[in-house]
Amino acid sequence: MNRLTGGFGLFGARKKNVELGVQDEYQLLTVRQLMIRKFLRNRMALLSFIALVIIYLVTLFAGFFAPYTARDADSKLTYSPPMTIRLQDPETGHFHPPFFYPLRGKRNMETFQLEYVEEREKRIPVQFFVKGEPYKALGIIAWDVHLFGSSDPAERLHIMGSDVRGRDLFSRIIYGGQVSLSVGIFGVLITIAVGSVIGTLSGYYGGVFDNVVQRVIETIRSFPQLPLWMALAAAIPPQWPPEWVYAGIVVVLAFINWTGLSREVRGLVLSLKERDYVHAAEASGASTARIVRKHLIPNMASHIIVTATLAVPVTILGESALSFLGIGVRPPMVSWGLLLNDAIKIQNIVLYPWTLFPGAFILVAVIAYNFLGDGLRDMVDPFSR
Amino acid sequence: MTTFIIRRLLSAAVTFFLITLISFVVIQLPPGDVVSNWVRQQEASTGQPLPPETIENLRRTYGFDEPVIVQYFKWIDGFPRGDFGFSIEYSNAPVADILAQRTGLTVFLGVATLFISWGLAIPFGIFAATRKNSKWDYFLSTLSFIGISTPDFLVAVIYLFIAVFVLKTDYSGGLFSQEFKDAPWTWARVVDFAKHLPVPLAILGLGGMAGTFRIMRANLLDILDQQFIEAARAKGLRERVVIYKHATRIAINPLISRVGMQLPLLISGTIIISIVLDLPTLGPPFIRALNRQDMFLAGTVLMILAIILLIGNLIADIVLAWSDPRIQYE
Numbered sequence: 001m002n003r004l005t006g007g008f009g010l011f012g013a014r015k016k017n018v019e020l021g022v023q024d025e026y027q028l029l030t031v032r033q034l035m036i037r038k039f040l041r042n043r044m045a046l047l048s049f050i051a052l053v054i055i056y057l058v059t060l061f062a063g064f065f066a067p068y069t070a071r072d073a074d075s076k077l078t079y080s081p082p083m084t085i086r087l088q089d090p091e092t093g094h095f096h097p098p099f100f101y102p103l104r105g106k107r108n109m110e111t112f113q114l115e116y117v118e119e120r121e122k123r124i125p126v127q128f129f130v131k132g133e134p135y136k137a138l139g140i141i142a143w144d145v146h147l148f149g150s151s152d153p154a155e156r157l158h159i160m161g162s163d164v165r166g167r168d169l170f171s172r173i174i175y176g177g178q179v180s181l182s183v184g185i186f187g188v189l190i191t192i193a194v195g196s197v198i199g200t201l202s203g204y205y206g207g208v209f210d211n212v213v214q215r216v217i218e219t220i221r222s223f224p225q226l227p228l229w230m231a232l233a234a235a236i237p238p239q240w241p242p243e244w245v246y247a248g249i250v251v252v253l254a255f256i257n258w259t260g261l262s263r264e265v266r267g268l269v270l271s272l273k274e275r276d277y278v279h280a281a282e283a284s285g286a287s288t289a290r291i292v293r294k295h296l297i298p299n300m301a302s303h304i305i306v307t308a309t310l311a312v313p314v315t316i317l318g319e320s321a322l323s324f325l326g327i328g329v330r331p332p333m334v335s336w337g338l339l340l341n342d343a344i345k346i347q348n349i350v351l352y353p354w355t356l357f358p359g360a361f362i363l364v365a366v367i368a369y370n371f372l373g374d375g376l377r378d379m380v381d382p383f384s385r
Numbered sequence: 386m387t388t389f390i391i392r393r394l395l396s397a398a399v400t401f402f403l404i405t406l407i408s409f410v411v412i413q414l415p416p417g418d419v420v421s422n423w424v425r426q427q428e429a430s431t432g433q434p435l436p437p438e439t440i441e442n443l444r445r446t447y448g449f450d451e452p453v454i455v456q457y458f459k460w461i462d463g464f465p466r467g468d469f470g471f472s473i474e475y476s477n478a479p480v481a482d483i484l485a486q487r488t489g490l491t492v493f494l495g496v497a498t499l500f501i502s503w504g505l506a507i508p509f510g511i512f513a514a515t516r517k518n519s520k521w522d523y524f525l526s527t528l529s530f531i532g533i534s535t536p537d538f539l540v541a542v543i544y545l546f547i548a549v550f551v552l553k554t555d556y557s558g559g560l561f562s563q564e565f566k567d568a569p570w571t572w573a574r575v576v577d578f579a580k581h582l583p584v585p586l587a588i589l590g591l592g593g594m595a596g597t598f599r600i601m602r603a604n605l606l607d608i609l610d611q612q613f614i615e616a617a618r619a620k621g622l623r624e625r626v627v628i629y630k631h632a633t634r635i636a637i638n639p640l641i642s643r644v645g646m647q648l649p650l651l652i653s654g655t656i657i658i659s660i661v662l663d664l665p666t667l668g669p670p671f672i673r674a675l676n677r678q679d680m681f682l683a684g685t686v687l688m689i690l691a692i693i694l695l696i697g698n699l700i701a702d703i704v705l706a707w708s709d710p711r712i713q714y715e
Contacts, residue, residue, distance in 0.1 A: 215403075218400070219400065219403040219404070219407060220407075222400050222403070222404055222691055222694065222695060223404070223407065223649075223687065223690070223691045223694070224648075224649040224650075224652040224653045224656075224690050224691065224694055225649055225650075225653055226653030226656060226657060227652070227653065227656055227671065227686070227687055227690050228687065230656075230671070230672070230675055231411045231414075231675065231683060231684070231687050232411070232414070233675075234415070234675035234676070234678070234683065235411070235414035235415050237415070313534065317536045320536065320538075321536060321538055321657060324538055325538075325657070325660060325672055326672075326676065327672070327675055327676065340538075340539075340542065343542050344542070344661060346545050346549070349542065349545050349546050349549060350549050353546060353550070356542060356543070356546060359539050359542060359543070362536070362539065363531075363534065363535060363539065366534045366535075366536070367530070367531060367534040370530065370533070370534050371530075
């Protein structure tokens, strides 16, 4: 990156050449402009970025966007299938403001399954900014307005169906996103902190410290990732409160991830510390701290950001896999993996296929992060074609 | 070459030692030791206290009264005799008996998956690279991107969904039918096994395929840009010869070095899919053991998985050194 920070620009190829009939004018672009332009040109990365911002905002204000809270149960509507929000009367074809037909459960006396039918006589309007269950926005502001919901509190609307206790799956997915998505962020923050500090130290000082660190990393990496995660997660004491378990899971996930980042940072430091400007800084009496702060970190920042972005989906998947297997976060906490745990049995997939919805959310978040990381990787190298 | 192999073996021996150490730490991690956990569970299930001699005996066998380091050496001391400790979950059975056949099936499944995913990914990679920027190339590249983003357990769940609703198969997990589950290997059992195999293999192969496909495509594209390919074409060689004899041969080589990176993913995938589909590999006893803090069993599974990985990497390194004479081994 250093060769880029000299402040020179690039001549864009927009010179008007009369004979060749090419477009007008030269453009002088700074590196930053070039990077932004490069990122904006990567459609999938841009789209993913927007999608992620939306998903994070929705989960951040989960209370507002979710029609119910995560624990709100309705024993009359256990495993109810997704309800359709309609704009049109299916028989007459007349248009109406959004409404839905409530579901009525009937026990099938042959299979003993609860079967649901729409009650066509009753039309329940779907209301926006409806008053419902009270919640705390951002954990502090008490409020009870939800983006949308059933206008009749007695008739619940489950747009993605409900679970074994009649809790609204859509609401649970939004609340679960808080856990699933934040695990990625926190896990990666720890990864960056530990990985870059240890990587820098072992690259800069070398010697015994470096040797020991490298052996430790090799040993950790000689285990397959998921089984080691599982073994460490299982060591979290069962009697811990859910918040502690959550923190424990984040630490366990970061415990393996830092090794990869630390290795990359070490490699970068090894090559950077032999550059002329570092030697010059050393010769002019700069302290090690200053060299690291002023010369090494700025030059590694872009690389670390890209690696970190690509580590987020790995962490999200790790949490999902652990919770899916029942050794991750524990109820009453919800996460996408934990919700998907309902679909672990083949009978459930057959009877209640909507329990797979959380999987779609995992997929979207992970794909978006991967595309974003891809776009950032291209972006930090703005001179490549 | 021989020196290279010896050096590699020596470093593997060191890693092996470290693996056993970490696995032992994992066994020690949960609060309380294995014997007292076991005694508690036994007493809870039978309702009466165990004879003190039994407890004393177990404690002595595994050295629970001694310092941790002695316990560790007692544990690894049993390895040559095939003694890895005992399992609470599987009513006291020796860990080795529970895991013997499952280890074999885990390795078999892993190797079979590797071959299948390569067998499909390489031709697809060639196909996409030779039709760069075509509709098919975009289609396959997008698909592979989704493929590498999809976690194995989700693939397994999605597959079950498709199997039930689209294909209407009656596959409901496992590698054997009920009557062959614990039967000795007979011809009928082999046939039954072969019938159950395609589904797990397809699920496992899919995940590995996406990554291999992307690398194969990128490698081949790099090589097709080089001058010797231009020269081969200029000589008037047929395109087929240029691609298969000149370019593909070289493009495949980096894939061998990638086996080392692929193996851990493959093992992780095998474990989690085995748990979802209830395959008789190391996955199901591992999760059961972890859930019940049956730590000798869990630690041993973890260790076996790491050793499979170690051996896999060793083989991959040696094959790479043998297949690519440019690699320096001093």
